[in-house]
Amino acid sequence: MTIITNMLFSFLAAASFGIMFNVPKSLLLKCGTVGMAGWMVYYFLSENQVDPLLSTVAAAFTIALIGHIYARVYKTPVIIFTIAGIIPLVPGGTAYRAMRSFVQNDYNTAINLAAKAFMISGSIALGLILSDVLYQLILRRKVPASK
Numbered sequence: 001m002t003i004i005t006n007m008l009f010s011f012l013a014a015a016s017f018g019i020m021f022n023v024p025k026s027l028l029l030k031c032g033t034v035g036m037a038g039w040m041v042y043y044f045l046s047e048n049q050v051d052p053l054l055s056t057v058a059a060a061f062t063i064a065l066i067g068h069i070y071a072r073v074y075k076t077p078v079i080i081f082t083i084a085g086i087i088p089l090v091p092g093g094t095a096y097r098a099m100r101s102f103v104q105n106d107y108n109t110a111i112n113l114a115a116k117a118f119m120i121s122g123s124i125a126l127g128l129i130l131s132d133v134l135y136q137l138i139l140r141r142k143v144p145a146s147k
Contacts, residue, residue: 003043010039010088018084027080030070034085038063042089053123059089060127068135082128091120 014035018028042059046052067081095117101110 003040006043007036007040011036013088014084017087018080021080021083023080023084024076027074027076030074031081031084034063034066034070034081035088037066038085039088053119056089056120056123057127057130060086060124061131062127063089064128064131065135068131086124086128089120089124091117094120 011032015028015032017035018031023031038059041062042055045055045058050058063085064078064082067078067085070076070081071078094113098110098113098117101107101113
């Protein structure tokens with residue numbers, strides 16, 4: 001039951017943020033599936049005791065890879081799919097707890113939580129960049145440089 005719940009809520013989160021970002025209605029389901037796919041990669045890796053940072057990199061890589069494919073198929077910018085897709089991965093709860101700990105003068109906990117939020121955010125960026133670099137390398141092989 002928790003797999004279905006994770007799939008449903010990650011889909012809803014990504015599609016809802018697609019609505020907030022004014023994604024065309026015809027692409028909302030695709031945005032939801034991108035977010036759901038990324039979250040499920042993260043979920044399955046986390047359940048198998050893979051490091052959270054590596055799980056986040058793999059999930060963000062998956063999101064960007066599917067985003068590139070969808071962008072090519074539906075002739076839209078990649079950012080439409082990747083921004084809505086990474087929303088389930090964003091460490092908002094961890095950042096909130098870090099800020100709350102700062103306000104409550106619990107600086108040790110705050111620093112640990114803030115560092116964790118920053119590392120997860122960096123992992124998301126790394127996964128997106130790795131996918132983009134891989135996509136550009138593949139694209140460059142298909143289209144030879146003009147002289």
